[in-house]
Every structure is written in C-alpha cells, then in structure tokens.
Amino acid sequence: QVQLVESGGGSVQAGGSLRLSCAATEATYSSVSMAWFRQAPGKGREGVAVIYNAGRTFQAASVKGRFTISQNNAKNTVYLQMNNLKPEDTGIYYCAADHVASPWTHWANYKHWGQGTQVTVSS
Numbered sequence: 001q002v003q004l005v006e007s008g009g010g011s012v013q014a015g016g017s018l019r020l021s022c023a024a025t026e027a028t029y030s031s032v033s034m035a036w037f038r039q040a041p042g043k044g045r046e047g048v049a050v051i052y053n054a055g056r057t058f059q060a061a062s063v064k065g066r067f068t069i070s071q072n073n074a075k076n077t078v079y080l081q082m083n084n085l086k087p088e089d090t091g092i093y094y095c096a097a098d099h100v101a102s103p104w105t106h107w108a109n110y111k112h113w114g115q116g117t118q119v120t121v122s123s
Contacts, residue, residue: 010120017085019080022095040091048093
C-alpha cells in the first residue's frame, strides 16, 4: 500500500507564499497522477490541482494563476507552490495519488491519501 506524507504547511500573512511537498514512502512507486485537495473548517474536500501523464496539469479556477503543481522525475513526489495567498485559502491540504475515475476534482476517485498539512492565511 502506498503511503503519502505531506510537509510544508504553516501560517502566513495574506499575500505570502508557501511550498507544500508530498512524497510517497515507497522508493519504487511511480504515480499515474498526483493531486492536491484542501478542506476548510466545516466544508467539503475541494480539488485544487492535479498532475498526470507526462506532466499535464489542471488547476481549480479559485487558484489558477496563483498556485503551481509540479512533480519529480520519478513521479513519487508532488509539490504545490502557493503564491499570493488569501485568507480563503486556509484549510487542511491533502495530497492524493492515482485517480481511477473522472472527474479529477472528486476526492473519492483517488486510491491513496496523505494525512494532510495545515495552511493558515491571516489578514
């Protein structure tokens, strides 16, 4: 079973930046896809961005132009560079891997999940 571990969360002022990382613990694992989701307090889990195939990417409209998803060559680590952060970006950020159905934005379509990392953006 693939285990994913997120890191890089923290607290930042509005307009600041954070870089999240998520790595699979298995050295030989190579993903079909990797994605980032987030969940604000009392809200559902929202798809943020996905990377798949030979590096194709999609981002949610709410973060397009501010967040960038990327991965390493082995496809076992995914990153989320978050710039110009806003208070509404606050939440727990989860990484996911290997979606098996569409749409990519639905949390139930992924095989593997990390435990999450907290991102807090204050004004």
